[in-house]
Amino acid sequence: MPEGKSGCPINLTAELLGDRWSLVVLRDVMFGGHRHFRELLTHSVEGIASNILASRLSKLVEAGLLSRHDDPSHRQKIDYRLTEAAIELVPVMAQLGAWGSRWLPTTPELSIRAELLAAGGPKMWQRFMDELRAVHLKGRPQPADGVLAELTLAYERAAAAADRPR
Amino acid sequence: MPEGKSGCPINLTAELLGDRWSLVVLRDVMFGGHRHFRELLTHSVEGIASNILASRLSKLVEAGLLSRHDDPSHRQKIDYRLTEAAIELVPVMAQLGAWGSRWLPTTPELSIRAELLAAGGPKMWQRFMDELRAVHLKGRPQPADGVLAELTLAYERAAAAADRPR
DNA sequence: CCAACCGGTTGTAGATTGCAACCGGAATTG
DNA sequence: CAATTCCGGTTGCAATCTACAACCGGTTGG
Numbered sequence A, B: 001m002p003e004g005k006s007g008c009p010i011n012l013t014a015e016l017l018g019d020r021w022s023l024v025v026l027r028d029v030m031f032g033g034h035r036h037f038r039e040l041l042t043h044s045v046e047g048i049a050s051n052i053l054a055s056r057l058s059k060l061v062e063a064g065l066l067s068r069h070d071d072p073s074h075r076q077k078i079d080y081r082l083t084e085a086a087i088e089l090v091p092v093m094a095q096l097g098a099w100g101s102r103w104l105p106t107t108p109e110l111s112i113r114a115e116l117l118a119a120g121g122p123k124m125w126q127r128f129m130d131e132l133r134a135v136h137l138k139g140r141p142q143p144a145d146g147v148l149a150e151l152t153l154a155y156e157r158a159a160a161a162a163d164r165p166r
Numbered sequence C: 001c002c003a004a005c006c007g008g009t010t011g012t013a014g015a016t017t018g019c020a021a022c023c024g025g026a027a028t029t030g
Numbered sequence D: 001c002a003a004t005t006c007c008g009g010t011t012g013c014a015a016t017c018t019a020c021a022a023c024c025g026g027t028t029g030g
Helices: A009-017 A022-030 A037-043 A050-062 A090-103 A108-137 A147-163 B009-017 B022-030 B037-043 B050-062 B090-103 B108-137 B147-163
Strands: A066-071 A074-082 B066-071 B074-082
Touching (some): A009 B090, A009 B108, A022 A050, A022 A074, A022 B009, A037 A050, A037 A074, A050 A066, A074 A108, A090 A108, A108 A147, A108 B009, B022 B037, B022 B050, B022 B074, B037 B050, B074 B108
Antiparallel strands (some): A066 A074
């Protein structure tokens, strides 16, 4: 039996991801390329607390959205990777990001990636998902000319422009 | 200054809708056609508590996703209507519902609407949004041949089939 | 040997959620 | 007219969850 209150897809999704941090953690793994605990903790723009991050990571692993792998470079390092289920959240993230930049008081440099991804449409989402599959499911290195690189470049340019205004 | 921790669209959306009930309430107004407090309270499949419903409704009103209107049929009755911002959540809901039915243990009769809406694609989402605008923004009566009627019919058939199995 | 880094845990205070009982005014019923 | 039902909530309380800071044992590189 499902642990949920009802078998409605929106309700079950709200039970799983409907909290302050789950989506933000997934965003950082998906778009930020952060895959280790310390990296997620210190590079987080919003300043997540370590205990919350730990509890979210284990919840997402248990839910099958992240998987844990040993990192060959360091015996204690854990490599969190997106699963296929999480990768298929890309269209959700894209629509969510598009809605957020339309209706909420976002900062330009932090919303440019969402706007590019939304503008790219389903074609770009598919390319991005294929790229995430190669990196997170097959362990391939991050391509330098992929969708993520493109989004990151746009973000860095916007951030530099925001730092040095006028 | 925005009240949020960061101006990232995903973060701001998580701050606004990232809780157990906001999406569920919006779903019931959007797809269930429930627009009064008691209706939302008693028809809720998940059994939301009245204080939580009250707090979510006022939060959503303050956030500009719902608007309050007097109901001519009863002086105490309040008509909660979707705003344009909430109506533009339709693509988010569609992708979210599609993801939920793919990856979570949904019940067939409760996921059929999500599957139909996902299968209908952006064209159907636009038709649905236009219909919601007519009803919620312009106060037109609910059309008997619209997208909502179609989804509701499919749900009722599936529910009847689930009640009387084999 | 030592400092920095690894993924977390612990303790505590405050906020949020879930549940049940209850409220005064408005409409319906007999 | 009186009693009942319906209206959108509120109140009190216990349990859970969140936020913040301090801390932990093991690992690695210099």
